[in-house]
Amino acid sequence: MISDALLGTFLQVLSLRDMYFQWESVGVFDFFLPALLIFAIIFGILTSTRVLGGNRGINFLIAAAISIMAIRVPFVSEFFTTIFPSFGIGLAIVIIVVILMGLFVSKGNIDIFGNVLMWGGMGVGVIIAVSVLWIVIIVLIIGPMLLKDSAEDKEKKKERRSKFLKFEPVRDED
Secondary structure (H helix, E strand, O other), X not given: OOOHHHHHHHHHHOOHHHHHHHHHHHOHHHHHHHHHHHHHHHHHHHHHHOOOOOOHHHHHHHHHHHHHHHHHOHHHHHHHHHHHHHHHHHHXXXXXXXXXXXXXXXXXXXXXXXXXXXXXXXXXXXXHHHHHHHHHHHHHHHHHHHXXXXXXXXXXXXXXXHHHOOOOOOOOOO
16 A cells, blocks of 8 residues: 555655656657647548458558657647647537537427537537638728738839849940
8 A cells, every 4th residue: 555645745745747748858749740630630540441451450550650750750740739739629519519419409399409409519619600701801891902012012112123234334435
């Protein structure tokens, strides 16, 4: 049995926050976990499709090699660092909605909650569509303005350069 004093000392020395910061400084979240995720996805695809046959050892080696090569590219680590916090929040919201639906929906009132969920989903879809539409409109309006200014600037620079580079021979008049 572990004595209470030893357990208390262990818990004072090692907290979850310290362990998290230690893992972060070692690179577990930047390199190891993305590599593990890439490995799991590729290994699962190779195993389920049996593209290379049923040999799990070959699937393992190929998945490991691809995941290690992918982590060498800085974009992959940055992508996972950017996408997973948002993905985690979205997944938590979906899980909460599913749990609440399980609590309140029964066979008798499925029609009511089905309509609410459908219209709510359509509302979120409309908000996303309007946001994307505004972004496209802004890009289509501002983009040509920026290109027009750059074309005018090029013409002005060309005129200045032609005036500067215009050489006239010096004639000696005897």
